[in-house]
Structure formats: structure tokens, C-alpha cells
Amino acid sequence: MVSTTPTDQPRPARRGLLHTNPSVLWFMGLLGLFTLGVSILSEGMGIGVLSTSMVKILGMTLCLCLIAVCMDVVWGYCGILSLGHFAFFGLGGYAIGMWLMYARTEIVIRDSLSGATIPPTEVEITDAVTAQIFGVVGSSELPLIWSFAGSLPLQLAMVVLVPGLLALVFGWLAFRSRVTGVYLSILTQAMTLALSLYLFQNDTGLRGNNGLSGLQNIPGALHVPQSVLSMWFFWASAFALGAGYLLFAWVVSGKFGSVIKAIRDNEARVRFLGYNVEGYKLFVFALTAVVSGIAGALYYPQAGIINPAEIAPIASIYLAVWVAIGGRGRLYGAVIGAATVSLMSSWLTGGGAPNISFGNYRFLWTDWWLVVLGLGFVAVTLFFPKGIGGLFDYLVRKKP
């Protein structure tokens, strides 16, 4: 027996991320099962119970879950109610959409010109591609921001760099002048509004309100049927969600997580303790913006089309709604909220749900869903501030 004194007592072993957060393991397991299940049931890979469009909807939902996780980190953990994350999501979509549209148009043009007596010059091909893409907005010159559109690696870099840089610059400006609380929300909303107004213009080089279309066709994989492509994107989305979830679970768990939660609860006190509050906030803001951009880059090839209306401020408010309904301050809450609300929205407004008859008045879900959602949202805010995720607390508490 070795006598121990308080001084040389062994320090408690550093416990792993998964050990301190059993929910991560649960989440990963469920996500894996879900992915496996969808793969088996899918039209492209499995027995064909789930149609291709359904697989696409599920894949898009996974992307929305990922951006909801970002929102949860920035709002639920760091206390910044950003109404601008859908702008980063859209920017990621635009960045990948530019390559998808340009490269595919180039392939089509090269095919159509290959039969010509004289092989086309590069300039001729670029001109033809430009005419094809920008004919709708009456422009014949390739805008400067499309300079890299022919290169997949550069555009992939833009998926990360453009939202990241925008978030860095905007966040630096905003946090530096100590804009907080609702003012910051209004400011981020203004940023989103400015971006969507900018994109709505025909002469800013992103086809105005036509947006980018035909994104479901992947250059280099044009012969692959959509049923298979949809599965590729589904897996990529599932992987991105899993990786993003792990990343953020790790970010919010350690000392760093404690600091950002402290910033949420009392920013001034953290600053007095000597922490560089602005740096922490900027890091969280920019990191979540980058991941949102990636989520957008995976979402829009499945949606097939992106236009500036997707970036309008209201989309970002809906994002906050999902997270609040799912439950702030717990990552799985964000996933539950986003999945529940967005799937229910598409089910109920798509006419899938049975309408209810009250005597001679027919209750049409397409008409009343938003009213129910709005009022339900008020109810959640007032009576269940912890959201759906709060229900898990009861489950956990029952265990000894």
C-alpha cells in the first residue's frame, strides 16, 4: 500500500471527448444507421423504396442540419444571434454552382463544336460559354468573379474562403466596436439583406434573380444517373454532418467551450478575467461561417438551382427558429429542430398531409401550416425554452 498525500494524488485522467459527451456517440451511431437505412432503401443503390427525389430531400435535410449545428454553436454556445448564416450557406452554394454551371456548359459547347470543320479556339469556347450562361441577363462578357469558374480546386477553395473572409471582415468590424445583442442581430440581418440585394442585380455577374441552374448535373459524371448521384451526395452530406458534429462537439467541450459559454453568460466578466473576447467570438463566427459554406456547397447541387431569394434575411431567421425549437445549447437539439421543422414543412406544404374537415370548412395544411408553425414557435419560446431537445433531460435524469 502506498500512502498518498494530497499533493501527489494522481490527477484525474483526461477523459476523452466521447466519454464526457455520450450524446456524440449516440448521434454518430444514429446517423450511421440512418445512412445505412437510406442506402438500403434507396432507388439508386438498394431496393428502391425511397425515390430519388426523396433521397435528395433527405440529403438536403442533412445539410440543413449541419448549418443548424453551426447556428447552435454561434448562438446557443456563444450567444451571438446571427441572422446571417444563410448568407454564408448561399455563398458556398454560389461558389460551387459557378463551377458546376461553367464546366457543364463548357462540356456541352465543346461537344457541339467538335463536329465543326475547324477546331474551335479557346477564345471561341469561352465566348460561347459566356453567351450561353449570361444571355439571360443580356451580357456578353465573362464577369471578373468567374475567372476561376473553370477550375474545380479553385472554386472549392472559394467555398471555404469567401464565407470565411466575409465572416472575418464583418465579425472583426462588428465585434471590435462591441456591437452586441439585438444590435448585432440587426447588423447581421443588414449584411444578409445587402448581399441578397447585390445578388439580385443583373449586372453583378451572378445572373441576377435567375440564379444558377442545372446544378444537379455534375461535370465529369454526366453519364451517372441521378438516382446514383443522389446517393453520392447523400453520403457526402451525411459525412459532412458527422464530421462537422464531431468538430463542433470537440470545440465546445474543452476549455475553449467553457470560455465561449462564459462569453454567452457574461461577456464583460470574461473580458475582465483577461480573455480576448473578440478573438474567441471572431473564431467561432468565422469557423461556423466556413462550415455553413460547405453545407451550402453540398446542398445546392442536390437542390439543382440557387437564386438570391434563398439568401433573403427571412431564411436566416427560420434557421434561428429551427435551432430554438430543437433546443439551444445542445448540438443534437439543433439537428432535431432542423430535421423536424424542415421535413414537416415540405410534407405539409407539399400536400402530403391529410386535410381536416370541420363541418363545412376544410382545413388545408398548405394554407395553415405557417400559422401553426408561427404560433407553435411562440409557444415553444414561452413554455419550452429548452426546445424538443429538453425532453432528453428527463430521459437522462431517470438513470441513477
Place this chain on the structure above:
Amino acid sequence: MLRLPRLACLCACLISLTVVLHPVAGRAQSTSDTPLQDVLQSVQAQVASPSRGTVPDVLSALLERDAPGTVEFLRAWQDRGVIERPEDGLFFFANETGGMAELTDIDSGEIVAQVSTRDVNQIRPNAGVRREINAALVQFELMNPDPARRIAALESATRSPDPEQIPALELALASETDARIAARMERLLDLLNARFTTDTATRVDAIDGLRGDISTEARRVLNQLLQTRSDFAQTLPEDANIARIRIPGEDMDLHAAYAVLSDADLFPPRPGRNAIRDVLRANVVNGSVGGVPVHQLNTDDNRVAAYRALQDAGTVPPLVTQADMEAAVAQYVFFDAYLEPDAAVTDAARDALDSTRTRIGAFQALSLSLDALSLASIFFLAAIGLAITFGVMRVINMAHGEFIMMGAYTGYVVQTMIPDYTVSLVVALPLAFGVTFAAGVAMERLVIRHLYTRPLETLLATFGISIALQQLAKNIFGTQARPLTAPDWLAGSLALNDLVSISTLRVGIFFMALMFLVLLLFILNRTRLGLEVRAVTQNPGMAASMGINPDRINMLTFGLGSGIAGVAGVAIGMYAQVTSEMGANYIVQSFMTVVVGGVGSVFGTLAGAGLIGALQKGIEWFNPTNTLAAQTYMVLFIILFIQFRPKGIVALKGRAAGD
């Protein structure tokens, strides 16, 4: 008066007309029941088949008799509204509907018969005759004893200028007694003379008369005189009225200059990229062109090399190089010449236009400021309710826009019940206040009261209410826009001149905004309620211990803010359209207005609205076709502005600042 001699000579030309046109007192009146028909029958053949030569006869016959209804007959005659009944040769006014003509007696105005159009001869004067009749009509109207008729005639003449009007105007001017109408006649005469006269001195004189005239018509006439055409020649022509000389390579593109020459077949056209490709395509021999294999023709350099090989073989037109173009262009002068050959006239016109430039600039600036002011008052109206709920109470109410919408729909519903627009407006304004006041109070009691300590969640809860209300409005009123019509006295516009005008509705909105500003300042600063509101917002606990009921005050304040939003909604609904989404269009801008102005201060909101309105119009002025760009830059400016003045333009200091 320079014009008198000219007037006299023109008088002579029109002598026959003037004699009959002067309203001579004591002219013998016809005693017959059908005086006009009698006169017309006396010149029956000339009326039934008019020609330019016979019209003066008819006119003189008509005007000698001066039967009642002569003007109406002339107008109908000109408009092909007169027919001849072949049986008896009598004339009637005809009103045609689907192959049937309704015959109206020329003198009595009674409908006499319904006949098929085939059974009557329609009288169709040709263009020359109609112009002749029109000139007579203008003359007749310009000398009408009623000044209002004279002004109307002047206005219609201004709208359709015609050289034939000049003599008529000069005659009328000579006998005009009203100085204001005479001035307008002189101006119209200047406009016509500047455009149509052939005599240089008269034209320059007329153009000088237009100096400083900023009306659209005057500037249009002057600009017309200054129209140019582009041309070229080997040496500068002596007789042309040159506006400017263009030097290729400096103020004219070299390619464009060469294209002009090649279009005139003076030089071979320069083969462009497409032309080269087409030539190469036509000259493929054994898989190569001019010695270059076809598969290598995918660069411009190789294509040009192949083309040169063909050119050397003499099969294709030569490639035009930069040096070729320069040499060709150097042989010619390129210039813009005025369409008007007389240099004196164009100089005078340019002078006259230049003299108006400063005034036009000043008036345009004034017009822009009025637009900005009007936009600012709309922003202010939309934001003033928020200035209370957000500014004073610090409650983020995302449903504010829906209160604006509720007010507008209230106005619409009232209008469907009360047909008189003025009365319905008078009813709608207080009713809109009542409806949205009640809605605001209900919302405060049910939702916001529980969230005073959680401002971010207020934002989300009110957003929930906002989407529910929007969808509810959609379910009730449908998705299409509903009309909310302004009463007639608000529908017109006030015009200072051709450059500065503003619609009465915008003026009304401006005064409404002003009224709200005063009302709100009065309530907040001069009433018991205002005192209690300020006390509760600064320190609810202390206010409560002084005997103020904070719950009641919060409820009333929120109701007031919402009620004002409802009244603003009626105004905005008349200006824009009433849709379920109209509120959402204003919400972000309204919040920005309040934040930029400075939270907590009504004057701040005013300053914010002024700044945003002026800014948006100012940016639009640089690029008037693109309002989206103006909005984008405005929002960017606001984001930057908040960086440097986070508390807005009017920042509260001390305890009132609250943080």
C-alpha cells in the same frame, strides 16, 4: 415689336379667313330653323367632296353666317363624323356602331334616323384638308372671347406643333388683350419659329426668346436643332455646319473609323475572327489549309498563318493590319455635322441651351431633395412605431411590419364598405389605430410581457407571430395585391415647372409624418403618460415604488407604438400596394432607421430616416436605372456607419442611455 411687319404681310395672305373669323357684332342672324344646314346646302358639293382648294370657300360661307354649332360641325367634319344622305343631299352627324349609323340633325342635335352605313355617303376629308380645317379651328379657338378656351387652344397647339399654326398665332397675338395669354402665345410662336421658319434672322430671334426657358418643349426644340450626323470626307467640306471633328485613335475607335470607310466600299472590309474562320473552313484541302493541318487551327496565331498562306496564293481578300487601317483612316477627316445647315441658328441654339444649364441643375437638385424628403417621410412613418416599441421599450418587435399591414388591410376593408374615398379615409385612420392598438396590447399581454428579461427571444417569438399573421392575411385576403385608393384631392400632383413636381399623396404623407412627430414628442414630453413611460423604461422598480403601475404603462406604450404603425399602414397602403408581404418589406429598413438614428430618441429616428432617404436618392442619382444597387450600397453604408457610431446619430448620454 419686331414682329409687326411680318404680321402685316401674313395678314394679307389670310385675309379671306380673318374677315370671316373676327367676331363681328351685329351680324345678321338667320331666321331659318336650320341655319347651319342651309349654309351647308349652299356649298353642298364642296362639303360632300372636300379638297384643299375648296375648303376656304366652305369656311368663308360658314363663318359669314356664323350659325350656332359651326365649331362642332368643323370638328366633326375633320374627324370624319359627318355623312351625306344621298336621297336629299342633307348632312348629318353620324355615330357608327357595328355597321349601323345613328344620324343626328346638325342644327337641333336630335337623333333622326338609324340607317345602315351602306346607305349613306361618309365624307372622308384627306390629310391636307383636315390640316386646313384644323388651322381654321385653331384660329377660331385662339380668338374665342373666353380666355379659358384660348388657353386650352394654346395648350393643344403646343402639344402638336405645326408650321400652319404660325400665321393663326400671329393674328391672335395682335388682338390679344390678356398679357399672360399674350406671353404664352409669344412663347409658342418662338417655339414654332425656331423650328419651322426659313428666315435666319427670325429664327435666331425666336431662339433668343427661348433663352432661360427650362420647359421640356423649349429644350426639345433646341436639342432638335442641335442634332448631328457622323460623316467623313477627304477634306473638311466648306458648306457643312461642323459640330466637332473626330480624330481616330483619340476620340474615335480606329476599328470603328475603318469600318465606316469599308462600309462605304472605299477599302476592303477587315476580316474578323469569324470571317477568317469561315474562309478557312471553305478552303480546307486534304485536311489542311494553306499548309497548316486542320487540327492545329485551334489557336488564333495558327489561323492567321493559314490565312496568310491563302492570301499569298491570292485566293482570299487580304488581311487588314493595324498599319493598313491607320494608313486608310489618315486619308480622311471624320466629323460630326449639324443637320441644320445654318451655323448662326445652331450657335444661337447652343447658347440658349447653355444659358439654361445652371437653372436646370438647380431645379434637378431641388427635385432630388423633394424625392429624398418624401422617401424619408415614408421611412419615418414606417419606423416611428418602432421608435417607441424598440427605441423606448427596447422590445424587438418583428411583427411591426405586420401591424403596418393590418392597418393597410383595415383601410381596404373600410373602403369596400364606404364608397366615398374621403369619408372612408377619415373612418379608416382611427379604426386602423384602434385595431392595431388592440392587437399590440394583446400581444404585449400574452407574449412579450413574459420575455422582458430575454430580449433575443422576444425577437424570435414576435417573428413567429409575424409569419402567422402574414399567412393569416394571405388566407383571408388572398395573395394578390388589394387596392387602397387615395381620394381625388390626394391623387393629383403639384408641379412647380417641368422639372420639379411631386404627387399630392407624397406631400400628404410628409405632413402626416410631421404630425406624428409632433404628436409623439408631445405625448412623451408633455403628458403624464409620457412621464410614466420614461420613468418605467429607465427604472421599472423605482417607477413602481413611486406608484406607477409598470404593467399598465408597458401595455399602453406598446399599444401606442403598434397603433401608430397601423395608421402608417393606411398611408403606406395608399402609396404602395396592400399585400400580405408589404410589412416584411419595411421591417429591416425600419430597424435600420431606428438603429442609425439612435435608439431611444424620436429625433434620432427622424435623423435616421432623413439620412437613409437622402442617401438612397443620392446614390440613385448616380445610377438612376438601378435602385437595387442604391439599396445595396445604402445597407453597406449603414453597416459601416454603425461601426463608427454604434449608438447612432443621436446618442443618449448619462442615465437615459440605460446601459
